[in-house]
Amino acid sequence: MKMILFTLEIIDEENNNYKIKVSNGTENSLVEFNPLKKELHFIDNNNLSDFFKGQEYQFRKMLHNKRPDTYYVGFNVKVVIREDKDVAAFNDRSKILVLDKRNSNYDSYAIEESKAEEKIYKIYTDASYFEKKNHGGFAFIIEDLKGNYNLYTEKVKDIGSSQAELEAAIKALELLKDVEKIRIITDSQYVRKGLTEWLPIWKLNDFKTINGEPAKNIEKWLDFDKACNGKYIEFQWVKAHSNHFENSLCDMYAKDIANKNSTSY
Incomplete structure (x- = not known):
């Protein structure tokens, strides 16, 4: 690009x-x-x-x-x-955003779901965070090529809701460090757009937003970016609380770990 x-x-x-x-x-x-x-x-x-x-x-x-x-x-x-960006396609939430970092490449683009990879590892993520109490938790499910599920949960503290969403995706990618093609399914536009649209710009403009202010959570974004090195990543957005089975399951477990550990800090 x-x-x-x-x-x-x-x-x-x-x-x-x-x-x-x-x-x-x-x-x-x-x-x-x-x-x-x-x-x-x-x-x-x-x-x-x-x-x-x-x-x-x-x-x-x-x-x-x-x-x-x-x-x-x-x-x-x-x-x-x-120069080559299809802004309308990137803004279309029904589209899957692709980040391709294979062979020292860095490219991103939008595709129809029908053109997405059929044989691909899938990561379903969600997070729950209590901003006033500064703690929460996240959950993610990894689905392998045979359709087997593995569930992971973790409590978090003092990082904020958006960072918790990023942390879930990073931890899941670290577990799949030897897997090349992965789809991340999330209800977070923050996770969906960060690496495909924002970070390439921030790297060129001193990590500033259009308001002239420092972009937030840059360290997490750079960790996320590093975890994607050498990989082909698809980002698929799903609407929260829309009866999407895996997203609902992640939401339930993220809230459970957040509530369960609310008295342990």
């Missing part, structure tokens, strides 16, 4: 219309964006502007996701555009 780094700087504002300069180091493109009305206008007419017009869906998504309080003159952040 081809990732291109740019600098985004807000240089002027009038009536909530922000003039933004985007630069690749040799050429600049000026745009105007209103975060309240979600209106985007291209001011310049040059090669860089033509590039962003071609990537408008992806560029708009960045600007839409940026918090209103981070729109101010002087704001500056590095942003990354993935």
Whole structure:
């Protein structure tokens, strides 16, 4: 996948219309964006502007996701555009997201479930976390190629709900360190999108979000990324509490281990 780094700087504002300069180091493109009305206008007419017009869906998504309080003159952040990205496909929750890190490669893309691997190890994960008490637990099921299930549970403390979700996936992958093709089935968009969309960008822009703030849980993301080295990983999302058997089972055991150990800390 081809990732291109740019600098985004807000240089002027009038009536909530922000003039933004985007630069690749040799050429600049000026745009105007209103975060309240979600209106985007291209001011310049040059090669860089033509590039962003071609990537408008992806560029708009960045600007839409940026918090209103981070729109101010002087704001500056590095942003990354993935030239070949099908943003609509990545946002389609029915699609399976693929991360391919075999042969020193790093590629990600979206596929229909019908095109997913048929013979593949499966990891079902879920976590339960009590934010006020700073503890919880996670559970995951590993299904081998013969359809056999193995259940694992673990309590966690002082890491947060999102980190607990990541920890479950990491621990499961570590158990399958010698397996090349794996599908992770999760109700967490955080787990589904992190390695396929966000981490490749963070590695280029000093681990910053579009709001100019440090991305959270980077150490866990890097551990997750490392556990995927040399592997082909499919990420499949399932809706929580939708009677999906394995997801419901993981949810039940994650809550059980979280509650069971609530008095042991």
